[in-house]
Amino acid sequence: MNKIVKLLETLGSGEIVPEDQLNELTEQELAIVSSRNLDGLKQLVDAPSKIVCAIAPAEDDEPGEEPSEEPKKEEEIKIA
Amino acid sequence: MQVEQQGQLICVGVGISIGAHITPIVKNTIAQADIVFAAASDGLFELWLQDIHPNVVSLQQYYSEGKSRKITYQEMIEALLEPVRQNKKVVAVFYGHPGVFVNPSHKAIKKAHDEGYQAHMLPGISAEDCLYADLGIDPGKYGCQHYETSQFMFYQRVIDSTAYLILWQPIFAGDRSHTIREAKSEYFELLKNKLYETYPSDHLVTIYQAATNAFDHQRSTKVKLVDLNINDISQQSTLVIPPAKSLILCQKMTSSLKKAKLLSVS
Numbered sequence: 001m002n003k004i005v006k007l008l009e010t011l012g013s014g015e016i017v018p019e020d021q022l023n024e025l026t027e028q029e030l031a032i033v034s035s036r037n038l039d040g041l042k043q044l045v046d047a048p049s050k051i052v053c054a055i056a057p058a059e060d061d062e063p064g065e066e067p068s069e070e071p072k073k074e075e076e077i078k079i080a
Numbered sequence: 081m082q083v084e085q086q087g088q089l090i091c092v093g094v095g096i097s098i099g100a101h102i103t104p105i106v107k108n109t110i111a112q113a114d115i116v117f118a119a120a121s122d123g124l125f126e127l128w129l130q131d132i133h134p135n136v137v138s139l140q141q142y143y144s145e146g147k148s149r150k151i152t153y154q155e156m157i158e159a160l161l162e163p164v165r166q167n168k169k170v171v172a173v174f175y176g177h178p179g180v181f182v183n184p185s186h187k188a189i190k191k192a193h194d195e196g197y198q199a200h201m202l203p204g205i206s207a208e209d210c211l212y213a214d215l216g217i218d219p220g221k222y223g224c225q226h227y228e229t230s231q232f233m234f235y236q237r238v239i240d241s242t243a244y245l246i247l248w249q250p251i252f253a254g255d256r257s258h259t260i261r262e263a264k265s266e267y268f269e270l271l272k273n274k275l276y277e278t279y280p281s282d283h284l285v286t287i288y289q290a291a292t293n294a295f296d297h298q299r300s301t302k303v304k305l306v307d308l309n310i311n312d313i314s315q316q317s318t319l320v321i322p323p324a325k326s327l328i329l330c331q332k333m334t335s336s337l338k339k340a341k342l343l344s345v346s
Contacts, residue, residue: 005098005128011294012099036295047123052143053315054249055119055174056181057150057258058230 004029004045087164089192090171091178091185093204096121098128098293101205109202113171115163117156119184121175121316122292129173136173139184149258156184157191164197175292177206181228181248208246210290211318214298217244222323229253229319233271239278242328245321247271251313261315268310279324281306286320287313 003024010017025033032040042049090109095101110116116133120126120140130136142155163170172178178185179201192199208226212219223243229250239245252260254267282304289299301312308319337343 002127002131005124005131008124008293008295009099009128012097012101014100038293038295041295042123045124045127048126048140049123051120051122051126051140052149052261053121053175054149054252055153055185056183056228056249057153058228058234058249058252058256060183 002045004033004041007033085165085195085197086167087192087197088169089160089164089188089197089199090169090202091189091199092171092173092202093177093179093206094129094173094175095205096176096207096210096290096292097296098125100294103202103204106202106204110171110173112169114168116171116173117160118173119156119175119182124293125175132173133171139172145261146259153183153187157188160184160188161191161195164192164199165195174204177204177209179203180206180208207248207290207316207318210298211246211288211320214290215286215288215300215320217320219244222327229271230255233274241278241324242326243323247319247321249315250317250319251310251315253310263310263313265310268308268313272305272308275305275321279305279321283324284322286322288318288320289314289316292316 003021007017007021007025010021022030029044032044041047090113092106092109094106110133113133114135116129116136117139118126118129118136120129120138126138126140130138137159139156139159142152142159143149144152160170160172172185172188174182174185176182185201189199189201211217217224223240224246225240225243226246226248227237229247230252232247233254234256250268250271251263252258253271254264284302285305285308287299287301287303287308291298303309303312305321313319334343
């Protein structure tokens with residue numbers, strides 16, 4: 001794993017970052033990490049800049065189509 | 081009766097923030113996969129997902145300029161199922177919760193079941209969960225309505241202005257083609273006009289965005305509805321519209337409870 005990404009993972013988990021992990025960083029990396037420079041960090045690890053963040057359509061099925069989740073029958077509701 | 085095949089599909093959520101929200105079962109499930117497909121919310125998240133297993137395929141490749149996202153989602157479903165049909169254990173990793181405002185996960189699981197394969201979902205911390213924590217909202221206090229923004233615009237809804245209204249993906253407001261990537265102000269104005277039917281123009285709304293890593297911070301900006309500007313909305317933004325009216329007691333139910341001697345006063 002990329003050491004910067006690994007550091008983000010460790011920090012995200014709430015763990016204390018082991019000294020070894022910090023010692024692996026170069027001065028430039030350490031400076032960016034210390035200043036919490038997110039844009040610099042993305043540049044440093046060459047993170048993809050064009051990411052589409054959308055995985056739900058406004059309209060799934062054709063309008064008027066029956067919902068996929070069928071309502072429970074009365075008997076099933078009673079048993080539950 | 082269908083014979084169950086060996087291939088398997090598991091859709092998992094890794095939460096919103098790198099390393100912070102991933103659950104032990106999701107982590108172990110990913111580790112045991114033959115192949116992992118990943119849908120990320122930003123560049124660093126994409127790198128993290130690509131690093132958590134030696135065989136990770138990004139689902140970003142299915143998006144392209146001018147292409148309907150509906151086609152993209154269909155292609156994602158097929159990509160997930162292809163190795164399942166080759167009897168592989170496939171794990172599809174989605175940011176947030178894999179079943180909340182996510183189309184390909186539900187459909188791929190259904191298709192896998194239809195074809196006789198095992199498939200299930202493991203939940204993750206969603207943007208909605210982060211929103212409640214960051215903004216101090218309890219959805220049980222006044223009630224909460226959630227809509228995909230464009231769907232909210234296209235269809236008739238009975239808006240309850242005594243409850244919260246939360247609109248997801250406002251950046252795609254009004255886009256029926258599912259092709260736009262950037263906000264269009266003319267569509268956004270139509271959304272505001274729809275909201276004016278229920279809310280006063282000076283009603284304060286919140287533009288919210290959850291933090292995606294330890295160096296990031298949650299963003300929440302309160303603006304008057306009239307001042308809501310599309311330029312302040314990103315792909316990760318959510319619109320939170322608080323109640324505009326107080327809860328109104330249902331007199332009919334109160335009378336019925338009294339009549340049935342079921343009304344106790346605390």
